[in-house]
Amino acid sequence: MLVTWRYRERNSLIQGFDPSAWFIFYFCFVISTLFFWDVRFLAFFAIIALVVVLRSGITFRESRRTWLFIGAFITFFALLTFLTGRGGVEVYVEEHILRTYQAGFEIFGWRPTLNISAERIIFALGQLARVFSLASTTILIPYSINPAHYGVAFRRLGLPDKIAYAMDLTMRFIPTFGRDFQLTMDAQKARGYELEKLQGGLIAQVRKLAPILVPVTIRAISGSEDIIDAMDLRAFGTGPRTWLIQLNYRPRDYALMAFGVAVLFGSLGLSLFGYGQFWVPPALLKLAM
């Protein structure tokens, strides 16, 4: 049995556009975000993402688990980078220390010290903005785009019929296999299996993953025969495919796609001219010790 994403009609910003137009905008948006580490540029993308989130029509109640997971993920990595200063070493080489806090105790001669530098603060903010932009626009897709439109939308993006349909099925299968994993996990736990407490050597640990991996995979394959039969009975792949749903671009869809492409080429151009590299406000640097 297929499990579905939590999609429903919401009269939201995303649903106001053609799905393939939205996918084009989304890809341009995600790629553009990767060009920058300057927090001012990243703020532009974070604001767009925030507008899309606020106009998504999705209540916190129905997406609570997803937001908690993403929120914890973003905060954990940004905080970790801030505290250790290790994540940003690829984009800055010099640190301007603002404050230094030392613990009042020592552990085997080592005194825990926290250096707060201008670079760490700005890098953490940039990382927050970047990951929020990427993650939030991604998680809205299954809530906002009608699963019946996936295939036809990918087809309109120029993918061949079979690949478009395979993409469609992939998106539909993900929640189903997530559920199957949980069921298998529960069944194995009832037999005393504990994934969280894998013990033994490397090979023993790998072997112990099999009771989860193999049943979920084989169940998925054996369960696919019904889908294959249903598709064969409808003569799938014997000729050019027609789609039940016809999607038509409206002026707003062309505007969205044009905006996405403009953002992408604008980002590329700015990046080539050297804009958007890591930046720290001069006022913050002046506060350095």
Added chain:
Amino acid sequence: MNGTKPTSVALSLIAVLVVFILVAWLGPSLNPDLQLDETALLRFVFVAIGLLIVFAVYWFTRQNAAWTVGTREVVYMAIGAALYAVFSYLFNGTVFVVPSVSQVSLRPAISIPMFFGYAFGPVVGFFTGAVGNMFGDALTGFGLSPQWSVANGLVGMISGMAALYIDKKKAMNSVLYISTGLAAVATLLWIFNRDLSNMMFFDPDAGIFGDATISAFAGLSAVVGFVLVLLVRMFFKDNVDLASAVIWSMLGNFIGIGFAALSDIWINGFSPSVAIVGEFLPAAGPNMIFAAILVPLLVGAYNSVQRQTGR
């Protein structure tokens, strides 16, 4: 790849490369300080190069039935990609933290593109690896690493190239010799560069972010994996199907992960020894352990299902 227009796909990829060459050529006249590795553009150049490799393999063997895509393949592509995405999401340290051993982090999900490639052909393998990795990254909010998606696709596709050969045993032995050479070269590089960092090892509790000197086990992981694969080959010497699955998976892993690691020479400015020792070995070595243990289990279970259903 029935129904597709392969030449137009290849022309599009070549067009991407031409645009890049133009940017690289004209760019410095616009900005003398232009560093292409800071523009994220190189990631997409390596996507085009990876896809051109796939296209070249397809083009030279296009008469082979292994490239045919029917209803069954479409469904298996989707199942493989969805499973790979779900397992990547669950096992990549976000939901269940699979323990790491001596700087070797475990990614059991890699056995999915290997198995699907071997069992259902190179197209299914490529789609499973590439699309599954893309969706897996999207689910975890990691962003976009398109060259790694293509690399995962290569792992699946090469695992499925066993289907291109009639004499499976002969092809398997040739692949074994090639893999021996690749494992030996990578390990020798580690022996001469033992002080390099393990770029794939992260231990936030200890404040380590890919900057710990590579451990002996991680450095030797390709040899450990190779020995395991060899043991499977010897133990199942009469079961060509099973041994072949493991050995082709090993080659797919070497070439796929090798492609991604080598691309970082240009994308991240790594030296070749850092790319091979610090990135390739700690990623490809443990993957071979999964190839040696989980892929045979999956092939064995699948063969049982096939015998039961008669399909």
